Amino acid sequence: MTAILPLPPGSTLGILGGGQLGRMLAQAAAKLGFDVAILERETDAPAGRVAAHAIIGAYDDPLALNALAELADVVTFEFENVPAASVEALMALGVEVAPGPLALAVAQDRVDEKSFLNARGVATVAFAAADSPETAVAAAAAVGTPCLMKTRREGYDGKGQTWVEHAADAAKAFESLGARPVILEAAADFVRELSIIAARGRDGAIAVYPLAENHHEKGVLRRSVAPAEVSASAAEQAERIAARILTGLDYVGVIGIELFELKDGSLLVNEIAPRVHNTGHWTQDGCEVDQFEQHIRAVAGWPLGPTAARAQVEMLNLLGDEAAGWATYAAQPETRVHLYGKREAKPGRKMGHVNRILGSL
Template sequence: MTAPLPLGSKIGILGDGQLGRMLSQAASRLGFNVVVYGPDAMSPAANVSAVSKVARYTDQEALNRFAAACDVITFEFENVPVSSLEYLVGKGARVAPNARALGITQDRVLEKSFAREAGIGTVDFYEINSLSDLEAALAENGVPALLKTRREGYDGKGQVWIRDVSEAEAAFSSLNGRAAILEARADFQREISVIAARGYDGEVRVYPVGENHHIKGILSTTLAPAEVSETLKGRAEDIARRVLEGLDYVGVLGVELFVLEGDQLILNEIAPRVHNTGHWTQDGCLCDQFEQHIRAVAGWPLGDTMARFQVEMTNLLGPDILAWEALSQEADSRLYIYGKDEPREGRKMGHINRIKSTL
């Protein structure tokens, strides 16, 4: 991009969930008009956007109209088909992040292979396409080991622990024939994450490290800035920069890392989008991750990533949202509600940011 998008430009967002909602709100505050594209006419993002286009992600006629209506297109989740991004680019649309970055990060084998090539440590892993592949991998790796689908799956879905080789067949069957990856167990002490951004000009900005806690495979809380050593902080930031530069990435991404003994780091996951562990930035920083992503894809200068407050972000899952009235009265906190209608168990309905201290 040779010049920043002017005020009033149209930013397209593929995906219509809560991340799209918060991206749309950030874009609107900066003077952009948002065109959200997704399958749900009453989605969290559609309800706050100037225009909502309702269609399947593979509908080429709808994608043509979407491309014609936007000055730049981005996405809010990693399960948008890569072929749809490639189609839009082929029609002359500007898309950021790029299709290659999406293709690598939505496939766990490609993602870990990319990390290894970039000099970033990972657990041992094995590509699994058949039961015999799985049995051979278990014979080499041993148990316990984690079997996951290569694509999709989140918040603990699409994965199963194998604790005895006799469980291999049942575990493989539970994935219903989907291509998979077997991962060695990571003996980690805690999980941290880094939210980082890169512009078209290669400028990189990194937010302070957050520490994450999960319940039943779903993120419960993130505390940021986390209490980590300067050495660990530097290693984490270096990994984020390697990922951004190796993918020629434009926009915000999240990098989840396992902390091993001796403050060594290995990659858990790369999320090619704004990320749940970055929600704390909405109240901890002057420029939060959503505004930062919009700035990056619009070609604007990247914003300040310094933390002004230490914040604990807590996800509101399912019926947690029913306590909205009490939550809204808490001092030193801000409540974010996603506008979803059914508080199913484990469904992300909102989050609350609690200020822990001033920095």
Template sequence: MADFPLPPGSTIGILGGGQLGRMLAMAAARLGFDVAILEPGPVSPAGRVSSLEICADYDDEDALEQLAASCDVVTFEFENVPAAALKTLAGFGTEVAPGPKALAFTQDRVEEKRFLVAHGVDTVAFEAIDSAEDIPAALERLGAPALLKTRREGYDGKGQAWVKDAGEAAAVFAAIGAKPAILEARADFVRELSVIAARGRDGQVAVYPMGENRHAGGVLRTTTAPAAVPDITRDRAIEIAGRILEGLDYVGVLGVELFELADGRLLVNEIAPRVHNTGHWTQDGCLCDQFEQHVRAVAGWPLGPTEARCAVEMENLLGADAERWAEIAAEPNAVLHLYGKGDARPGRKMGHVNRVKPLR
């Protein structure tokens, strides 16, 4: 096992080679670390900026052993990494952060909601769904319409569909793949907010200012930060993040999506045990962005400052949006971040732009 804090020159492993892994690798390099990537697909965005890329499935024991031998600590860029991979790495004596407990709860939406409720955090009402036959009774309790989501996997609007009445139960269940699911009551919220928080190995917690998010088609389009929120809302968000971090004995950066109700209450929509799209604004809005913060936490370093030094609107660049790169690059207050992906499929996240302006 490695001794913490890790000195510069150590190697950090990342499971996953997408854009989040890429930005983690770039942040790690700034702090003097090397990065090794394990990613099933060839020529990944993260692999192209890392010192070692292992192209193999996440359940490939030989590849995991190679990663373990190459690294002082391993983290992951997305929560759908098989939990068994973390256990295998631990068996090789490799430290993994965040730990298996975070994955166990966040890989299953029902278990995630139960965890939140058990730790005094409010969520939308929900019911576990094992078959289409469970939906009518659950709909009766929750009210219609309600949102049906697969318990596992699914992101950016995938693996979910609205159920308007009991007569749609079979069709909607089939539409999400007839997999174990969660049915969530409709939240009558006025806006979606998010908070990005981190916890270090010594238990230190750091929380960034809140962001206000706008979605289209189930995909995040913009985050504006710092969000205009009263102190009571900010303080409640900090409390929620702290309860989650402590409850998971967490090390690293965590994203928390929140619904703000008309009466000011906050409900947790989802948590993500990783750096998060709604935290991309921190790259140009804070001295220590979420990616550096995550590297600091898993490496056992002190956490960095989280205060906003400017206001930012982050816009996701989806598909052909990235073809506007020259136009965006000419904007005087825009900072362009492209992910090095070749195939600009519709809806695919190709990059983002942070537009900065002075704090009010």
């Protein structure tokens, strides 16, 4: 059944994935009057506990997908590694899915992603693909060393990647990543990491948030500060990049775009994420409409909301046992606590985040 757009309150929105992003999307959808149906592989998932419906099953389980299609008027996803076949199956059942399959396909393969970006006039580091030890050595020599080797598919928070210091080391590095197809990326001589969160509505309207400055530790985002102090030129570059990507993908929803700022002030795109993004969590307490509500608005066919910043915010990820300090954070008047409801705190696992208000704007 084809959804009637804009989706009226009381409709049901489906989400593939039951983690923290799904949880915060479900909470934002409820605020706008929608019911939410979550499809997740595990019982007791964070998102399922705040949703009207929780379907337990694999993302490619035909019965689970049918159940979701029966409930949902529109479906979205919380992470980009859901099987493309699942999205196609839902669409074959007559369900509207946003963002669409092109965005998912591009984001799931790092070579396709950078090729798409370059074709749209968006700059990236030099890169080369490899699918054997021999081609890995040749690719490393082509892009120059040191270079970063990543698996073409999957991998996140620093997983599925390793540095190659000398071209001859690439064969061993290839084997260490499971002898799977890889991409080798030239090192970027950047001064800092930035990101932009942007959205595109079903009518083609585009809205962008102020840039964030991000700091990583061991491949995991540790903190973001936004709005970042950037030049007007950098802000204009980022907005232009976002518009080219969103339009090129015929995108609907919120997207996260990670950027490298070089010494000359130019920006390179590191990667894109076709979903709400960790570096956009600051918007929950810093903007008039946060990234989660914005995503719901977009996929539901509603007008996009304002993205102006009301305050400068420092977002800090709470990893593992750090979430046990919630009482300390809650006692700080300038700090807002966001916990994900995960039952087990594992080392390095994202258990929540806090937004510290640095000052009103």
